[in-house]
Amino acid sequence: MTPSLSTLLLAIVALPLAGAIATGLFGKRLPNSLVGFIACGTTGVSFLLALITFSKLLRTPLEQIHDLSFNYFRWIQVDNFVANFGFMLDQLTGVMLLVVTGVGFLIHIYSTGYMASEGGYYRFFAYLNLFMFSMLILILANNFLLMFVGWEGVGLCSYLLIGFYFLKKSACDAGKKAFVVNRVGDFGFTLALLLIFWTFGTIDFRAVFARAASFPVEGFASGGTLTTICILLFIGATGKSAQLPLYVWLPDAMEGPTPVSALIHAATMVTAGVYMVARCNALFVLAPKAMMLVAVVGALTAIFAASIGLVQNDIKRVLAYSTVSQLGYMFLGCGVGAFAAGIFHLMTHAFFKALLFLGSGSVIHALSGEQDLRRMGGLKEKIPLTWGTMLVGTIAIAGFPPLAGFFSKDEILWQAYASPRGHWLLWLVGVVGAGMTSFYMFRMMFLTFHGQSRMAADVEHHVHESPRSMTVPLVVLAAGSVVAGWVGIPHVMGQYLGHPPNAFERFLEPVFEHPLKSEAGHGTEGLEGGLMLGSVGIGLVGLLVARTFYLKNPALPEKLKTRFRALYITLLNKYWVDEIYDDVIIKPVKIISTYILWKFRGAGGVFRKLQSGYTRSYAGWILVGAVFIIVYISFS
């Protein structure tokens, strides 16, 4: 007898929680190996159960999937407001479930090697398991409030893990910054939640979307309730998924241990915003203005972050800005109505970005903690496995066929152009960003693995390939980065391969059923092929420029730096956004609070002034009062 789906989902979520409680409460007294076993075991079983769930889902008839919703207990009920603790399952959840538990499991294994010599081993795994629990709640929730529980939960784990090295002030600052900036986004999410409830009378996803179907598409100029809801939701997404203007926390989040950067700040948590927008596609399609906002913010973030990534010297920061940029692509896809493409890129990105981060972790591990690209170089022969797998990841993210990133990114770029909600400008921005992506990724590869060694002597002496627990996940993820895209081969290419359908898009189609389908797109297959060649071409340009700069002619970038000094400094200092926020918001608020608000004495201050202690003064007040009373009586 196989367990029911409802039990399966509950077990998938409960296992990591049990792991977190076990390692958190008793881990201090347990040997590290047991702690690692508990943490990996619970996540691993979760992954297995997720696979079983997914196969069950595949065998469930389409029309029944719509009813897969399980309420476990009533959390809050006041008057007509009801919030259940309940999960739902559909194709979108299924994909996310596999990504989160699969990548999560690999990163757990990797961490047993990476964290082996760190203090607070049990604490790390307790947080990591707690993160899995929260993330699974986020994607499985069947209502907005429970999703918000997961949403805040992953934020908390992110905070705890960024600040994992709590002795370092910069790590604590980064954790706090992440939490607070996310709270700004949550402000939007919360208001959206309130507005959703008072508009639809429920917070259950399926009920809300069903009721929204009777709403008309809102005018672009006028907007309306749905537009407001969607913009507020998107504010939430910009916080969690590090989009303009709230992206500032993610680069700093690299203070956390590298497996955390891979799992939370690349593969899973930061994609929660994309998931949320895709989940609410039924609302977004009715609010064209909000969708355009999503697309524009996505495109701008994609190119903005990529431009910063061009000049960063810290290996993890390059990857961090790359993540911000790639998330921008996902939003660009969602914003033009290609939700499936956005989720497709989310999935492929989870593979190759997790791979790249874990690879960078392997590099850092080999170099005794060195993260500066300027003090690396020539590592290719010393850590060949790391090099090979990272190269796969780099090719994948740069968008060369037939690796994963090519299919998903190209689908987004094509839709950005051809979708009824698309525009050639969005496409252009995306393509320029793609060129930059290719450049900064190969720059990172060349500086790390090729050319002359620039390492310090004692560091160089210790260089070693990472243990099996770290390299095996790298290889698995590299394999994923190669094949993950093949589930979504576009028709224009597929016709030469015996017409395999774009399986991924077709699979998700039931989730993204909406009126947009009937709107006519523009562009032909010939054009699609042309644009595809164009974006691969610009990727190639990026690669070649990076090769010229960092392999052939290392003096050239220095010359350019002096030639375009202002531009270089601007990029290097990340457009001074942090400094601007600091001066315009944080400092004034602190000063006003300290020197004006705090000094305010309240109502007591008024009475204090009246009580001078002098009889004369009291006599004066009595006189004033008496006069007032006489005047009042004689005139009333």
Added chain:
Amino acid sequence: MENSLLTIVTFLPLAGAVLLLTLPKDNFKLIRVLALVIATTTFLLSLFLFFYFDVLTPRMQFEQLATWIPSLGANYHVGIDGISLFLVLLTTFLTPITVLSSFNSVDRHAKEYFICMLLLETGMLGVFIALDLFLFYVFWEVMLVPMYFLIGVWGGERRIYAAVKFFLYTMAGSVLMLVAIIALYFFNGGTTFDFSTILSNLQTGRLTLTATEQSWLFLAFFVAFAIKVPLFPLHTWLPDAHVEAPTAGSVILAGVLLKMGTYGMVRFCLPLFPEATLEWAPWVNLLAIIGIIYGALVAMVQPDIKKLVAYSSVSHLGFVVLGIFCFNQQGIEGAIYQMLNHGISTGALFLIVGMIYDRRHTRLIEEFGGLATPLPVFSTFFMIVTLSSMGLPLLNGFVGEFLILLGAFKANVTYTVLAASGIILSAVYMLWMYQRVVFGKVKHERNKVLPDLSLREKLILVPITLLIIWMGVYSQSFLRKMDSSVNELLRSFQSTAVVFKK
């Protein structure tokens, strides 16, 4: 038995206080253990109230009525409904914890200290169960006395100043309320102080008040309650009182005393003066919102942890007032829930501050830093309580805040947007404080050797932590007990209010 259970719960601490009086002064250990036993027994007895509470009826339960002063028409009339039930439980829950927390920190007049604590408990319980205005007023005043002594005798350096300030502020409000109670008594014919009778007279039209009369009576009651809450701009006594009060005093002050103000608003202002309440509601809400933001901003820049927590109370209680004055089920139940949350979380914060004060005799943030290294267990509890105070989902604070915002949104969107900014600010001031106290390297040499939590201290924090999680995860077990009473309150409120609008 059932009829007098409420009376037994209320007066058991008083009886205990009398018993303590007979004990010799120098047997300190016996005194404190006995005080703990009495407070714990009271709590266990009060659990019967929770389990035997009938969720279906909006009426008063465990009611008891006896003639007290026949010449005045004052009765001993007590009872609880879904609103007061939880405040009674909050009081009986926090008292044993505060008694336990003072085991080692009372350095003088220990016997009198524990007597004060027990007297205070009886006074507070009386306020929440009284259904006779005269009785209510007596308890309201009686409770002030032990609190005054707690601050004035066992407080910090400026304890006299703080105690007097506390007393003056509260008295100013009390006098207004007394006048209003007497006025109401005479308007009603001067025969009874019974709250239920006066209320039903008002609702059936046997007693009518003009709009002006209502307005004045409302204001008199409201100001008395608003000082207690404290509502901006009447809050200035609070930081002083908190900073000077001993730990247990702060816990009770924040945990229970402040709730008397908000409880009074729900119990008396709304049903007795619905028209005036509606009329003044926009102003009240405005002050509540100013309080939310002001309290949070000022909390952010406090150098003293206790003051920070005190100002955060101003912010949290602003939420409660906002919830009450949006007049719908979500808002009011959220407000009651938030009263409990604040009592538990802020109470716990004061206990935690007390624990490091016991070790270092300072509460300045800059004196700490890096406590996670010498005090890992302490830091973990501190983290959970901090998160609960910030309203993290699955912990108690979130449910109350969210329901209040949900209710407020229906009443006024602008107010809600402003109030919701409080959720950003609370993260700022709490996390910043936590970071400066707990994270980083140990800044001061003396902090390196501090001992981690003792068994006694863990016994204090574990029940609180469990409650924090229970209230956050299975909120329905509490909320459903409020439903009928709040529903009934709103039903009568709205029927009167509709008449007024016509």
